[in-house]
Amino acid sequence: MRTVKLDLGPDSYDIVIGRGLLAQVERMTALLPQKRAAIVTNTTVAALYLAPLQKALEAAGVQIIPIVLPDGEQYKTWETLNLIFDGLLTARAERKTTLIALGGGVVGDMTGFAAAVYQRGVPFIQIPTTLLAQVDSSVGGKTAINHPLGKNMIGSFYQPQLVLADLASLDTLPDREYSAGLAEVIKYGLIDDLPFLEWLEANIERLMGRDTDALAYAVERSCQNKARIVGEDEKEHGVRALLNLGHTFGHAIETGLGYGAWLHGEAVAAGMVLAARASYELGQITDADLARIIKLLDAAGLPTMAPALGYERYAALMAQDKKVDAGQIKFIIMRKLGESYMGTLSPEVIAAALQAGCSDDAAASRVA
Amino acid sequence: MRTVKLDLGPDSYDIVIGRGLLAQVERMTALLPQKRAAIVTNTTVAALYLAPLQKALEAAGVQIIPIVLPDGEQYKTWETLNLIFDGLLTARAERKTTLIALGGGVVGDMTGFAAAVYQRGVPFIQIPTTLLAQVDSSVGGKTAINHPLGKNMIGSFYQPQLVLADLASLDTLPDREYSAGLAEVIKYGLIDDLPFLEWLEANIERLMGRDTDALAYAVERSCQNKARIVGEDEKEHGVRALLNLGHTFGHAIETGLGYGAWLHGEAVAAGMVLAARASYELGQITDADLARIIKLLDAAGLPTMAPALGYERYAALMAQDKKVDAGQIKFIIMRKLGESYMGTLSPEVIAAALQAGCSDDAAASRVA
Ligand SMILES: NC(=O)c1ccc[n+]([C@@H]2O[C@H](COP(=O)([O-])OP(=O)(O)OC[C@H]3O[C@@H](n4cnc5c(N)ncnc54)[C@H](O)[C@@H]3O)[C@@H](O)[C@H]2O)c1
Ligand SMILES: NC(=O)c1ccc[n+]([C@@H]2O[C@H](COP(=O)([O-])OP(=O)(O)OC[C@H]3O[C@@H](n4cnc5c(N)ncnc54)[C@H](O)[C@@H]3O)[C@@H](O)[C@H]2O)c1
Ligand SMILES: [Zn+2]
Ligand SMILES: [Zn+2]
Numbered sequence: 001m002r003t004v005k006l007d008l009g010p011d012s013y014d015i016v017i018g019r020g021l022l023a024q025v026e027r028m029t030a031l032l033p034q035k036r037a038a039i040v041t042n043t044t045v046a047a048l049y050l051a052p053l054q055k056a057l058e059a060a061g062v063q064i065i066p067i068v069l070p071d072g073e074q075y076k077t078w079e080t081l082n083l084i085f086d087g088l089l090t091a092r093a094e095r096k097t098t099l100i101a102l103g104g105g106v107v108g109d110m111t112g113f114a115a116a117v118y119q120r121g122v123p124f125i126q127i128p129t130t131l132l133a134q135v136d137s138s139v140g141g142k143t144a145i146n147h148p149l150g151k152n153m154i155g156s157f158y159q160p161q162l163v164l165a166d167l168a169s170l171d172t173l174p175d176r177e178y179s180a181g182l183a184e185v186i187k188y189g190l191i192d193d194l195p196f197l198e199w200l201e202a203n204i205e206r207l208m209g210r211d212t213d214a215l216a217y218a219v220e221r222s223c224q225n226k227a228r229i230v231g232e233d234e235k236e237h238g239v240r241a242l243l244n245l246g247h248t249f250g251h252a253i254e255t256g257l258g259y260g261a262w263l264h265g266e267a268v269a270a271g272m273v274l275a276a277r278a279s280y281e282l283g284q285i286t287d288a289d290l291a292r293i294i295k296l297l298d299a300a301g302l303p304t305m306a307p308a309l310g311y312e313r314y315a316a317l318m319a320q321d322k323k324v325d326a327g328q329i330k331f332i333i334m335r336k337l338g339e340s341y342m343g344t345l346s347p348e349v350i351a352a353a354l355q356a357g358c359s360d361d362a363a364a365s366r367v368a
Numbered sequence: 369m370r371t372v373k374l375d376l377g378p379d380s381y382d383i384v385i386g387r388g389l390l391a392q393v394e395r396m397t398a399l400l401p402q403k404r405a406a407i408v409t410n411t412t413v414a415a416l417y418l419a420p421l422q423k424a425l426e427a428a429g430v431q432i433i434p435i436v437l438p439d440g441e442q443y444k445t446w447e448t449l450n451l452i453f454d455g456l457l458t459a460r461a462e463r464k465t466t467l468i469a470l471g472g473g474v475v476g477d478m479t480g481f482a483a484a485v486y487q488r489g490v491p492f493i494q495i496p497t498t499l500l501a502q503v504d505s506s507v508g509g510k511t512a513i514n515h516p517l518g519k520n521m522i523g524s525f526y527q528p529q530l531v532l533a534d535l536a537s538l539d540t541l542p543d544r545e546y547s548a549g550l551a552e553v554i555k556y557g558l559i560d561d562l563p564f565l566e567w568l569e570a571n572i573e574r575l576m577g578r579d580t581d582a583l584a585y586a587v588e589r590s591c592q593n594k595a596r597i598v599g600e601d602e603k604e605h606g607v608r609a610l611l612n613l614g615h616t617f618g619h620a621i622e623t624g625l626g627y628g629a630w631l632h633g634e635a636v637a638a639g640m641v642l643a644a645r646a647s648y649e650l651g652q653i654t655d656a657d658l659a660r661i662i663k664l665l666d667a668a669g670l671p672t673m674a675p676a677l678g679y680e681r682y683a684a685l686m687a688q689d690k691k692v693d694a695g696q697i698k699f700i701i702m703r704k705l706g707e708s709y710m711g712t713l714s715p716e717v718i719a720a721a722l723q724a725g726c727s728d729d730a731a732a733s734r735v736a
Contacts, residue, residue: 085522120523
């Protein structure tokens with residue numbers, strides 16, 4: 001069992017990583033201000049993990065309100081959020097009723113937002129069950145839902161009291177989802193952790209084989225990286241923006257293909273390659289660096305070519321992104337391998353990156 | 369011009385009170401991080417005050433996104449909130465685009481909530497145009513929308529950068545709305561400001577005549593009281609709950625009659641009388657005190673008898689209120705005249721207060 005602490009003064013909390021944590025409910029019950037909690041999950045995860053968690057908590061005397069949502073990014077909407085509010089209000093959940101998110105990033109983001117705004121804020125625990133959620137979305141307190149005009153446009157910064165990353169829950173995760181999580185793991189290496197990037201290159205086969213020790217290390221190191229960055233800049237006024245490496249391109253890919261065609265992590269992988277290509281255009285990384293990045297992402301089962309949506313469409317989609325300031329789109333760019341910064345890119349550099357990094361058959365390559 | 373400071377460390381802000389502030393836009397422009405702002409208002413207020421405000425800001429070089437909502441508490445919903453998001457996203461509002469709420473408490477609460485969650489938080493300025501909004505809802509950072517199962521159930525604590533209370537805007541306020549605002553003014557006296565209560569008793573005729581000096585003093589003193597309480601307890605863990613004097617009964621009246629039949633302030637007035645009657649039942653205030661409270665509210669044009677919904681219905685409605693902890697309903701009770709505290713009331717005391725304080729013709733007395 002490994003513990004990473006996210007240091008945010010009075011809002012600090014632990015991220016606990018290990019196998020079999022789901023059944024060890026004392027960590028949770030110790031935090032509940034009232035012997036009542038709502039478990040929010042989705043149909044897929046409920047079938048796998050709701051009963052054991054609910055039973056263990058009930059055996060500890062906690063009254064449970066189970067709320068099961070439909071599964072999918074297309075349900076990360078106000079309508080689904082309202083299902084949470086309906087469940088809470090019907091069960092008369094109070095300000096001290098804790099919300100427990102059991103699921104991937106979609107469930108975690110929506111449950112966190114529900115916790116942030118239900119009666120202006122109730123306690124919240126994250127139990128991430130996808131690799132992406134364990135290394136990224138459950139840590140740091142960003143919560144959101146989508147709006148038809150933009151992804152994650154409506155949300156809050158709202159920290160959980162605890163994150164429990166049970167590695168055993170990843171046993172049931174489909175390969176494609178597992179790889180998508182690895183995209184965010186690799187991202188940490190590229191942002192500012194070259195030793196981790198090198199470790200990943202050396203251990204990608206073990207990780208693809210879901211080796212427990214390798215996985216535990218990768219999740220811990222990822223959470224350490226994210227906790228450090230978030231601890232320095234909770235509300236994304238500065239360094240936290242580095243976590244968006246590959247995401248400006250990535251969000252354009254997700255929106256451009258229609259939510260759900262590519263997984264978030266897949267879009268981020270292709271987006272990181274585009275960011276790397278732009279950095280290469282700027283002469284900041286070598287073609288050997290670029291090749292290493294592509295090789296690692298490829299070994300992780302991720303796409304390294306982006307769909308050919310065309311320059312105009314990419315530009316329009318990126319202009320709608322949240323990382324826009326006075327009309328200027330902010331990109332995370334590589335200064336060198338394993339070191340990134342926030343800056344702007346000229347249309348020429350963007351066009352060159354897209355020219356080299358998009359392919360007509362990329363879009364179709366990921367359809368199940 | 370009077371200024372009240374709400375001291376919340378880095379989130380501190382000024383509440384500026386005076387006639388003609390709407391046209392003095394430098395106070396606003398000094399705070400804008402970008403020369404762009406959205407003015408959110410409703411159809412009624414837009415017809416009166418949108419054009420002058422928009423013109424004054426545009427003359428100062430600020431690009432304005434006007435967003436006009438339908439008017440009414442029944443529109444304080446997610447659907448209307450989405451109209452704000454639609455307007456912001458269509459105009460590509462960014463994280464530095466300020467939202468300016470121009471209107472009463474409904475517009476202020478919704479715009480504040482929109483500002484809290486649009487892209488996880490954008491700057492926000494309140495220009496309250498009802499008396500209730502100037503003395504209460506615009507100050508303190510509570511924002512919310514209603515849910516079919518409960519009022520203000522979904523929201524945030526989110527502080528504005530500035531509150532501009534232009535007393536001139538009250539000239540157009542209907543009498544019934546003006547009186548509803550006086551209910552919250554009187555509330556401050558009853559919570560813990562006996563000298564103010566006595567001032568109100570002496571000056572209620574001037575206030576009813578909308579005398580500028582009396583009004584300026586009443587708004588300032590109310591804001592001082594609210595600012596002090598909120599400054600001590602921003603997130604309502606303790607003393608801030610005192611601001612709910614009359615509100616547990618009041619919300620039951622509002623919900624019981626259907627939103628909009630009575631105004632919020634009217635329901636609070638009748639609710640404060642019920643709270644006073646409960647305090648009288650407990651032997652904590654005298655019948656002379658009770659008579660003074662009723663006389664003042666009556667002179668302010670407010671209802672002093674509550675609708676006869678029956679004990680069971682009141683109990684059921686109050687159990688749904690936010691101020692419930694482990695099934696216990698919290699009431700604000702008068703220790704003596706001009707001093708209140710939070711506590712619980714036995715069913716017998718509640719029943720006795722309702723018995724004495726409800727009448728069959730109360731409900732109909734307020735229909736326009
Ligand atoms: N808040 C943040 O900081 C942050 C960061 C990154 C991503 N995100 C968000 O996270 C979301 C993506 O998260 P995700 O990749 O976890 O997607 P997801 O939540 O949709 O989960 C992927 C799929 O795996 C299923 N699943 C979950 N756990 C499983 C398990 N243990 N076994 C089998 N199946 C399981 C889910 O039901 C779903 O079908 C996006 O909405 C993205 O915006 C948020
Ligand atoms: N956030 C808080 O702390 C807090 C506190 C108290 C009340 N509230 C909320 O405030 C709301 C009630 O606010 P309200 O009483 O201002 O109601 P309101 O916003 O509905 O305004 C009342 C009416 O007056 C109109 N109006 C507004 N300004 C006017 C003007 N200058 N001239 C003419 N007409 C004008 C409005 O269009 C509306 O029809 C409720 O939703 C309540 O929950 C919030
Ligand atoms: Zn991501
Ligand atoms: Zn009120």
